Amino acid sequence: MTRIRLRYSKHGKVRFLSHRDMAKVVERAIRRAKVPVAYSEGFSPRPKLHFGLALSTGYESGAEYLDLDLDPDRVGVREPEAIAEALQPCMPAGVVITASAALEPGEPSLQDVVTSTAWQVDLATDIAGDPADLAGRADNLLAAATHEIEIVRKGKQVREDLRPLLLALSVEPTGGVEPITERARLTFELGTKPRSVRPAELLAALGVSEPVCMLRTHQWIQRDGRRFEPLGLPDASPHAEARAS
């Protein structure tokens, strides 16, 4: 069984598709593109697709991943690039396949291996308050040893410490224009183990509760002292990974 990994981005109107919607869109795209995907057994066979960490409805991403298993007995395109090429015209506007590769046998699933996700969001002052103040709040959060938040998990109100899962956080003027007056760009990285912090939970901790359009820029795998993406972009230089880490 060959497993193919695809990387795609999701921008524009399609950011309002839910994770579940996206799965159905991909299923239909695979049938239209005649990709010889394997199907599960049983009464209602489903194509064997494996998505990574769900992206919240309304968020954009430059780093979404999808693994699909090919059926050795079916005919059709099998090369990773050819699969990406066949699938692209079957995707809705705003979904762009940016990389593809065959995985080594035994490669663990996306859900298991991704250890952190990186985010970027541009905040207008009317929802973020004074950006200089926002930078101060970010500094305070980073300086704190713990930061408990009230969240609802499985219908229950629980308190959790957000701080250990906040791996990086910075506030910059959007477009590098000083001083920060109208819009501030927030970038941050959140751990996914043992559970994911939601980007909205971090924003709430910074005093921003309005829903905004968040961009997932990376998903990272930290393993054996190395940090790398599940699938890098093809034109990224070999040094890019090292720089990013």
Next chain:
Amino acid sequence: MSSVRAEPIWEQLEPLLPRVQKPARYIGCELGAVEADWSKAGGDPVAWLLLYPDTYEIGLPNQGLQILFEILNERPDAVAERGYAPWTDLEAEMRGAGVPLFSVDTHRAAAAFDLLAFNLSAELTFTNLLNMVDLAGVPVRGADRTAEHPLVIAGGHCTYNPEPLADFLDAVVLGDGEEVVSEITEVVAGWKAHGRPGREALLRALATVEGVYVPSAYEVTYTSDTADAVIESVRPVWPEAPELVEKRTIADLAEWPYPRSQMVPLTEVVHDRLNVEVFRGCTRGCRFCQAGMITRPVRERPAEQVVAMVTEGLERTGYDEVALTSLSTADFSGIADVVGEIVAGDTEGRISVSLPSLRVDAFGVDIAAQIQKGRRTGLTFAPEAGTWRMRQVINKLIREEDLYRAVDSAYSQGWRRVKLYFLTGLPSETDEDTLGIARLAENCIEIGRRHLRNPSVTVSVGGFVPKPFTPFQWFGQNTVVELQRKIHLLRDAVRHNRGIQMKWHDPRATLVEGILGRGDRRLGPVIEHAWRSGATFQEWSECFDLSAWEAALEANGLTPEQFAYRHRREGEVLPWDHLNAGLHKDFLWQDWQDALAEVGLPDCRWTPCYDCGACTGYGIEHVVASAVPPAGGSQGTGQDLDTGGLLPEVVAVPVELGARAGAS
């Protein structure tokens, strides 16, 4: 109109979407939704906004709107986009931010279009129509609109009695829309080319188009100004307006292989599958069924065209399910061949075919068995009434034996649950008839025990609403109290049987549907009152509000009795008498008398014409490939109606069966 055409309003809408449920229903982007070319006709095409007055999930799959969307966008002088009712959360955001109703295609404001064209399939959506017109920034009453406002028009089954909406609709289309939308486009294009010489000039021109009814071109008088008044007369006030407005009928479905590229939404909708219409019209003659009466005659699509549309459609859309749609798909002449070809072409065995309406006989089950992939959970039949007497009254001539054979066949072929649809509150219905539903369900359970330990039967009961242009249009519907009593009677009768689950519609919603369905122009202020008091999405049980309707009727000095509960007399002028669905009024009256006499009427596809009027007046006829009725069962016209009244053999069997099941 063109002054506000300007630019899409996506940027105003986008910030609202993260705050609402299911935002994907507002983004469009469907596969198959070709982008309208607004540079047509020198940059001023006739712009249609096709609207469905319910949520995206309900409205997107509507095949009628998709057909018109394609036909209009293919024209060199027209563009068409689509819009749906925003759910209450987005509506509140839109009103708060001053964002108007929009199209989901290019997100243009509704007021940028020349026509707001609604599909009306259910009476309980009427207040949504007003709400959407208001959200568009257009005056809800036609009389308040000027030449700068879009026309507000409607089509669909409910427009066979558009009188309750006469204050709000500029024009109404009766019948098939495929041809008439082009004629309307030409009239509007001509009016625009002449510099928009006033709104009345446009309406007068539209009144001359066959199949188009302009309510403001008619004057209605009543016998008095009291609540119990009836209509005295309906007369055209403009010379252009015909005395009788005829419906439109396309003669041959083969010439209209639409939609050519059915839309595939990106988010979940009802009927989320490929739909191919195999025929239009039905002559089974079920007397309660408005759809079967107003869409006559039967026009089948050639079997090879059906197969081509299915094959190409599955390939193009990526769907793994196709529905062959019609009012009674097992009656399609080519059904066995078509299903055989689809199944044969599905080499990987992943395509499932669904027949939205299954005929109640073993043949229907065999077809279902051929196509049902995966787990066989439930199969649905619609006997509609619990006794043979009652079924003769409604002309749904299913013998009990055939139901039992069908059910036996279903359970024996692996289905675990049978769902049975019934109506209650039918003309001349007695408690014996109502309780007959329980008896049928119990017998089905006994039959199921031959094959299964725990067979399940779901009984779904709807309150009957008499509709215009049916033989029951004169019948006074059961009151809410009476329907409630019958439902309780039935519920108590099946309660002891653990295999039977019972579901029913809210009789209060049935009442409102009945008032709106057969009402007249006096209901305009009632609908407006109910809408202004917030009664939108009335077909959603969580939003339905009877008190809003009661208050609205009372405020206008009107009663439910007048529109819904009373029986009407032969000579009474009905609110829709100046419209023609093809059926002669004297034919309908005769059929009403036959119903009360418990006399059935055969299907005229395979038996001599009884001149209902649907064909003869229009120079059209049935397009049916098979000269002989379908195989098997009482629903073919080979039925022997005389035996229907006999006690079916199977009924006597269950006791023995039950004993055997208990012993094993």
